[in-house]
Amino acid sequence: MSTPMPSPPITSVTRQLSRRSVFEALLHRSPISRADLAKVTSLSKQTMSEVIDAFEQQGLVRPVGRTSGNVGRTAVLYELSPEGGHVLGIDLGARRLTVALADIAGRVLAEADEPTDSRGGAWTLDQIARLSDRLARDNHTHPSRIRSIVMATPGVVNPKSGAIEMAPNITGLDHLNVVGLLGEKLGSPVVLENDINLALLGEIWHGCAQNVDNVAFLALGSGVGLGLYVNGRLVRGENGAAGEIGYLPIGGDPLQAESRLQGCLEYQIGANGVVRRYREAGGSDVDSERQVFERAQAGDPIAAYVVEETARLTALAAAAVIATVDPQLLVLGGSVGARPDFADKVARVLLQLSARPVEIRTSTLGRRAGVVGALSVALRRLHDEFFGVAELAMALPLPPPAHRNARQ
């Protein structure tokens, strides 16, 4: 009888890959037994036991019951433990601040939102910290359990100063080190990302753009912006300014001073533009673009005209996007863009304009899109921190939204 072959030494990369594939299987197939984990990952039973034991010690997995097989012994079923680590998503909007907490498995545990402190600057940062702390406390999550934080913000983050620039609707953040100060207040590094890019990633994870490779997200609200997602990646451009479609030469005279400063298109169809055009057309005083839309629905002909014109200009911008980047799907989002009545108008004009019609959907996450996208990036970063393998520069796929059923 021959002696058993010694098992090959487990190198550190092999070990990393084993851990990663077991985690991926748990992420997508929980609850699952050790035997099934071994089958799915093609790892030996011995390696599987080692990995699961280590995960249990780390608090990453927990037993949740037993298989109910009718023959032979039953097996323990495992799932990722909510104690494995938490992530925080923040969406700093000009009008509303939203925070959300999720566990390592991508289960959204809690969300909270309130109007953004209009005083801006340090007040806004304090508000973000206060709301985040409250959410964690209400959910019995110690701040130290929060391992990854991502915040959606309008404008562009200056990588040197940590300030938020080109965000005219939020005051006082262009001279503060937002990245540094917020990291101190929250006790953990914070990653900032453009709000429209994150809203797009939110729609791809939990919203209307799941399993689509090539998506353009056109957001219309206070301002106007575009997110582009192609073959699994965001298109950012040379200086991170891709998608700044407020500057499209559409809707007005691009040589006008306002066009050059604020952007020709945004000057017309941003929230202030809608209100201004309503007044210029003879409409009575309104506080916000929302009121213009409400009046249009109530039969105010001037408001209806302004809304039609806004839809027409939005369709022209969409036509420029379609001609240039040929998306598979165009998502309309933002507080104005996601209104179904508005999207219908845009689609109608676009049908006249474009020889190559593209499927249009309205955002299904609405104003949650940004915070859900922030969670998705925070999760990827956490997974990468735990299970990243230098030789494998690819992020783990996130679990589908079915996991939200576990929401408390």
Place this chain on the structure above:
Amino acid sequence: MTRETAYCFAADLGGTKLAAAIADARGGIVAELTEPTDRRGAAYVAEQIAACADKLAQTVGIEVTRARHVMVGIPGAIDPRTGRVSLTPNIAGLEDFDVLGFLRDRFGPDVAIENDVNLAMLGEHALGCASHCRNAAFLALGTGAGLGLLIDDKLFRGARGSAGEIADLPIGRDPTSQIPSASGTFELEVGSLAIVDRYRRQGGTAAATVRDIFRLLEQGDEVAASVLDTTARWVALAVVTLQSLLDLELIVFGGSIGVRPELYERVRRTLPALFSRPITIAPSRLGDRAGLIGAAWAAGQALRQNPEPA
């Protein structure tokens, strides 16, 4: 047994002329020729491409079968999933003709087709003025308007292969106030027919082609200058559109009209008033050979990635 040196065959098919080349394994052109495109339509054009390969092989003194990797530039959109060609008004019957199938019958399996402006972009990226860029565009202005895009160091083709089909960019007269037409809006302002038409409408008399207008400009013709000013303004608006959408490092101007300094210098002067951040534009360094050079380079790259006969 000695292995024979491998070669590539490259072609750039245009509405008026067909350029073709035999290239070495690195994609460097060894011999090339240009002929007028066969006017009788797609099947004849396909035969013409094959005949060019035969002629060039003879010139170089090799069997044509040694050109194993083949890349042909097509003036239209190519669906990446089906290989179907569309938006090719300049070559009759091309949309219903299986170009790829025909070429594979003649040359074997290592044949690819690619949008011609995409190949020009690749050419400038490999050997021209965009060699340092990760995000750039090749704006081709001539009979029509087309765009090749390089995003994050890769060609950007779009979901259906029609990224950069900018003929119908909503730039120019307001397209929503018009009856929809088959041709696009931007092209209706800057295509060669539009430029000649604009010259006539402004009272010019002596021009039948855009080339005539450039000649008249040299002689101090004021109408010609005004026509080019207007054309340059529409082109500048397209440049601003591209920059807003994609934040590019460089936009290369090519095509018979795009490479003319009389045009792109006018565009360059217009840009600062239209956009608050700087936009860099430059004329194509490879000129009207950009597409052919890009095709040869791409065929050479395919050969390097797959050196064994399939």
